[in-house]
Amino acid sequence: MKTSRRISIILGLTLFTLGAVVTGYSLEDNHKSNEVSVSSDDVNSGAGADFSDEEILKNLIVDKEKVVEDTDLFTICNPEAFVNSHPLCIRSLSNSLNEKSVIEFQREDGSIARYNATNEETEFTKDGEYHFNIVTDKRGIWKVYSLNGQRIKNDKLTFMSYDDIKDFDNVNNKEYREEQKRQRMNRMFRSARKQIIRYQGSDRIETAVEISKRNFSSANNVIVTNGWKPSDAIAATALAKNLNAPILYVNESNIPSSTKNEIERLGAKNVYVIGGVNSVSDDVKNQLYNSISSVQTTKRISGDDRAGTALEIAKETSKYGKGQKAFVVTGTSESDCLAISAASGENNYLMFYVVNGNLDYASRNYIQNNFSGVVVANGSSSVSTTVVNQLKNAGLSVSQISGYDSFDLSMKLSKNTGFYTTLHSVYLTSGNNVPDGVPGSVLAAKSGMPLMLVNGSNNKDDIVNYINNKDVDAVYILGGTNGVPADLENAINNGGGSTPNISEARNKIVQLAKAQLGKPYVWGASGPSSFDCSGLVYYVYKNAVNISVPRKSSVQATFGKYVSVNNLKPGDLIFWGKPVTHVGIYIGDGNVIHAPEPGQSVITKPLEVMNKYMIYNTSRSFLD
Structure with a gap:
């Protein structure tokens, strides 16, 4: 029973x-x-x-x-x-x-x-x-x-x-x-102001502390590295994600008071020191243990050079989890490394460095024995064909993702749906001031969000267009306005980029609606291969002009502005039924495109004919 x-x-x-x-x-x-x-x-x-x-x-x-x-x-x-x-x-x-x-x-x-x-x-x-x-x-x-x-x-x-x-x-x-309709419309249909959160301090050390304070109430583990040699720590993004650890900065020979205070606030028990003694001295390592009461262990992870350090970080990270693939990138291009850091961390695609054009034998051997494939990342610096062929000859599946520089590489990664799982939010940081972005890479990796590199105002339009064309409703900025300028933030808030004007928008709606003619009606479907009536509206508005309309016709009918039948413009919506049960897209010349009912396909029909067989309810404009 x-x-x-x-x-x-x-x-x-x-x-x-x-x-x-x-x-x-x-x-x-x-x-x-x-x-x-x-x-x-x-x-x-x-x-x-x-x-x-x-x-x-x-x-x-x-x-x-x-x-x-x-x-x-x-x-x-x-x-x-x-x-x-x-x-x-x-x-x-x-x-x-x-x-x-x-x-x-x-x-x-x-x-x-x-x-x-x-x-x-x-x-x-x-x-x-x-x-x-x-x-x-x-x-x-x-x-x-x-x-x-x-x-x-x-x-x-x-x-x-x-x-x-x-x-x-x-x-x-x-x-x-x-x-609440006016507030909702402002949010949904008028390029509403995005939620923008900026993490910044007076310098790179204080920015790292600020990121930690606002995102970690406590932490058992902390990663510490030299704030002026960030390449070591970039490879540790996956380790930081797996350990749920913030990344904080020290100097080669001393611990800034703000970093020490933050480790104490977190109650960290384990401190991972990334880099050799030329990056973080043994004296600093000992101070971390002796002067902070909560710390029980300190562990240094380092190699003979940055490639060796990346390899040792990979070995440590593998204790907690690793993906099927590894990233290979030019280790001397810190901006290239930062561009792939969040994708590396989220997917546990551990990072290995090419230095002086070579991937050392130890790194290549470790990759061969622990991964089935490699993603080669090319941005401001490219990995040589010699290295690529070495990886292929080792029996590894090799794919490449390339940009014309580090900034374009980060954009390519963001647009590739295979690397990130949360696309409605994005992190922005300077590709010219890498240290600001390193502590934030772990946040992007944890939340599955893209980390995009900003080149002053030079790639502003590219970033704003990406945000407008995706379901991005929250933007997190790492660092101050010298790295991510205020005019980029303002452009995001104001819906800058290449947002179409009303006449262009109406034309795009009509053209995309026509492209769906002949596709079958399926209840509950919203494209791209089949539709119900409200699903067709949802799909066309989202993909033609990046407007997110409600999914149900009865709710769609409560939004926008009323427009009489005599004043309809192409792209406006018409609703039938009392209560509303059907919706169609007006395309001009007295015609409507709609998805009729099961067993039929998306068709064009004169509005006059439709009004004879269904009870007209209202018509709405979402564009004026």
């Missing part, structure tokens, strides 16, 4: 009247969450979620370019969620889940929550059937992210988590929505 876990939320309140609740909806108590990890250490900073070792799925290899099983084959049994309340039950209609299945959701702050499948009996599942019980810990949109380590590229399993019943009622109440 299955266990019923229904509880009463508020006497007299019936969720069925709210329209969004399916038959059989219930709240449950006495449940156990199957969440594997929760990352929420510092939501205000957005980048400081403190991942514990248990949150790293070390045996889960993520293929970020492969789409998993069609999520149309999955269903949410009870689609409304409340924080720390009943679990949502997600079932596989094809019975494809097992005890090893893992699903990930991304919270609005960018952090990831992971859940294991369970076969615990519920009122929604069959005996022994594996499913996911999702218990949320934060309010907001929970975007489905991956299933069994593979990215999910549609939003069918995405849901909203509410604080309580009052919150649910407000959000789903038309008057409440109307009251």
Whole structure:
């Protein structure tokens, strides 16, 4: 017999009247969450979620370019969620889940929550059937992210988590929505100001301390290196991520007071000193141990040169985790090394240095024995074909990613979806003042965000266009305005770059809508190969003019500005049904493109004809 876990939320309140609740909806108590990890250490900073070792799925290899099983084959049994309340039950209609299945959701702050499948009996599942019980810990949109380590590229399993019943009622109440409509429109449709957070101190040492203070409430481990010889520490980004350790700076012969105070505040027990005695003297290493009460061990990681140090860092990092591939980069180009640091850290693609055109035998031998492939990174300096051929001859799979300089290399990495998992936020740092970016590379690696290099104002348009063309809603700047200038920050806030004007935008919407003609109607689909009516609108607006409209037609109809049928312009939306059940895109000359119903394809039809067979409700403009 299955266990019923229904509880009463508020006497007299019936969720069925709210329209969004399916038959059989219930709240449950006495449940156990199957969440594997929760990352929420510092939501205000957005980048400081403190991942514990248990949150790293070390045996889960993520293929970020492969789409998993069609999520149309999955269903949410009870689609409304409340924080720390009943679990949502997600079932596989094809019975494809097992005890090893893992699903990930991304919270609005960018952090990831992971859940294991369970076969615990519920009122929604069959005996022994594996499913996911999702218990949320934060309010907001929970975007489905991956299933069994593979990215999910549609939003069918995405849901909203509410604080309580009052919150649910407000959000789903038309008057409440109307009251907040102007604020939402400003945020969604008018190139709203991005959340921009800048980490800076009076110098490189103070910037590193500031990054640590704002993102680590405590830390058992700390990485220390010479602030004037950052190339050693750049290779340690993956180690810092695995140890959950901030990177702090010392001088060759003394410890700055701010660094010492920060290590004491963190309560660090273990200090990893990166670099040889010419970078950090033995006296400084001893001071770290003797003068800071919390420190129990100090460990130096170094080699004969920067290539040897990178190799020793890789060996140490491998104790905690390593990916299937390694990065090979020119070690004398610190900006090239910084450009790949976050990708190296996130994927555990450990970094090895080419020096004087050569990859030393020890590094090459270690790569051959520990990795199946190599990513060669070329930016301001290029790895020679001799080194590439040596790696290929060693039986390794070799791929290359190249930019015309370090700044372009970081852009290429950011645009390549195979290296980063969180693309709605980005880190910016100077490629000309490398030390500011090194302590922040671990934050980018932990959160899966791109780290892009800024070349003063020279690549401003490229960066702003990237931010405009992606779902970037938060930007984290490492260092002061001498490295990342204020005019770049202002351009991001003002939606600079190549944002199209209204007439261009309307033309792009019409042209992309026409390109979808003939594609089949599939309920719940939002492209690119099939659509339902609101999914077509969602896809066209997002991909034509980078406007994120709501997913449901009934909600789309509450946004934008009302425009009469006689004043419609190409790109405006028309809604039918009372309440709204259908939407189409006006393309001019009295015609509408829409996705009609199951069994049909996206077609063009005269507005006059559509109004004969459906009840006109409203028409809206999102562009004027």
